[in-house]
Amino acid sequence: MATQDMVMSFLDQQVRSKLQVRPPEDGTAEAEAAEAEWAARWKTWMHPWRCGAPAASPTASCDGRPVRERLLLLSESPLVWAIPGFCSHEECVRLIQLGARGLQPPPGWSPEWRGRQVAKTTVAGGASKEEEERLLATLRERVHSLLGSPGEGSLGLQLSFNAPEEEAGLTIGLHTDLNNGAESRWATVLLYLNTVPPHEGGATVFPAASAVTAAGTALEPPLKRPCSGAAEQSETAEGAAAEQSEAVVDASAARAAAEELSALGVTSTSDAVSFAVEEDGEVSVECLEGGGAAAVLTAAAQAAAASALAAAPRGSRRGVLSSHGPSGVGLCVHPSEGCAILFYSQSGGGGVDPLSWHGGAAAAGLGKWTVQCFATLPESVRGDEARTRAFLSAHRIGRDGDGDVT
Numbered sequence: 001m002a003t004q005d006m007v008m009s010f011l012d013q014q015v016r017s018k019l020q021v022r023p024p025e026d027g028t029a030e031a032e033a034a035e036a037e038w039a040a041r042w043k044t045w046m047h048p049w050r051c052g053a054p055a056a057s058p059t060a061s062c063d064g065r066p067v068r069e070r071l072l073l074l075s076e077s078p079l080v081w082a083i084p085g086f087c088s089h090e091e092c093v094r095l096i097q098l099g100a101r102g103l104q105p106p107p108g109w110s111p112e113w114r115g116r117q118v119a120k121t122t123v124a125g126g127a128s129k130e131e132e133e134r135l136l137a138t139l140r141e142r143v144h145s146l147l148g149s150p151g152e153g154s155l156g157l158q159l160s161f162n163a164p165e166e167e168a169g170l171t172i173g174l175h176t177d178l179n180n181g182a183e184s185r186w187a188t189v190l191l192y193l194n195t196v197p198p199h200e201g202g203a204t205v206f207p208a209a210s211a212v213t214a215a216g217t218a219l220e221p222p223l224k225r226p227c228s229g230a231a232e233q234s235e236t237a238e239g240a241a242a243e244q245s246e247a248v249v250d251a252s253a254a255r256a257a258a259e260e261l262s263a264l265g266v267t268s269t270s271d272a273v274s275f276a277v278e279e280d281g282e283v284s285v286e287c288l289e290g291g292g293a294a295a296v297l298t299a300a301a302q303a304a305a306a307s308a309l310a311a312a313p314r315g316s317r318r319g320v321l322s323s324h325g326p327s328g329v330g331l332c333v334h335p336s337e338g339c340a341i342l343f344y345s346q347s348g349g350g351g352v353d354p355l356s357w358h359g360g361a362a363a364a365g366l367g368k369w370t371v372q373c374f375a376t377l378p379e380s381v382r383g384d385e386a387r388t389r390a391f392l393s394a395h396r397i398g399r400d401g402d403g404d405v406t
Contacts, residue, residue, distance in 0.1 A: 049100040078355035086340035165362040179267035192335035193369035202363030207301035208258040209331035257296035262354035269294040304330025
């Protein structure tokens with residue numbers, strides 16, 4: 001059940017998101033000044049990356065083992081796997097350089113809202129150098145090997161840069177990867193190209209995930225690379241975050257909200273809001289069907305992200321792999337150079353997995369670079385429920401009774 005505070009916070013976030021991409025009228029002095037400021041800021045953000053990654057100890061390394069032998073389970077429901085060392089430090093640097101040279105700043109920036117800027121480009125082909133084409137081909141081959149689907153279905157690659165932000169929050173609304181009409185997507189591999197320490201945010205948040213298995217036993221803590229100095233965490237900050245999370249939403253409420261939105265066919269929380277700017281400049285916003293559920297799910301995501309920030313030690317560039325909210329509500333995966341995560345937009349039986357809702361938390365510091373790899377169903381199984389279920393069942397990575405990867 002959404003409280004009034006949840007709904008008001010959700011609507012406020014949606015208004016901010018809409019207004020920050022409303023540009024001044026073209027041809028005015030204000031528009032020219034905003035464009036110049038935006039170009040200067042973009043140049044500043046890109047400068048550290050164009051000639052190579054900023055000075056730091058490389059954290060990514062490929063150990064030569066097949067990708068499926070390096071899987072770490074982060075969540076059973078939804079099913080989320082991590083693959084450390086999916087790409088090497090050198091590969092991450094080259095991909096960032098590819099983006100820093102060719103990525104264009106998103107249009108419509110408004111100086112009133114400094115953050116929430118995500119620039120994206122499709123990197124399916126057309127790289128400027130033969131070496132870069134080979135890099136993209138290698139990445140595609142590696143993803144297909146992980147998915148066990150060489151030659152089956154298409155694979156879209158999207159390189160993204162999340163600009164650094166001072167204010168914590170979600171960079172875009174929560175969504176499933178079936179949004180924007182992409183109903184044939186069944187799996188996503190999200191590759192992190194640079195490390196963002198937990199105290200700088202940037203986590204991928206799954207608000208409906210839980211730290212408890214279906215059998216009711218706690219998962220092993222998935223902190224495979226703990227931060228140095230973790231013992232120096234602020235107990236006061238962690239306790240405050242825990243109290244906030246427990247007061248806002250519990251695991252059952254988050255899951256119920258995710259299931260309600262999916263049942264309504266909603267694939268993005270922004271679709272649960274009606275927004276308009278009147279001629280006099282007044283903003284009109286109201287919740288549509290599913291708005292209450294969207295508010296609950298957003299509150300769960302924000303509580304999980306806030307908890308991760310409060311518990312993170314300062315001063316370390318080594319990130320933990322993942323963390324859960326203090327009450328086991330929500331999963332936060334922290335960007336670590338070369339690490340990838342695999343999750344599924346569709347359940348094993350076909351149709352959207354309602355627990356796969358996710359979003360990205362704002363990143364401070366130097367921002368965040370990622371490559372999203374979207375796998376789609378082969379044309380031969382689309383529209384055929386039995387063949388779709390058979391394909392998904394054959395390609396979803398799970399665990400057997402002994403805990404081994406299957």
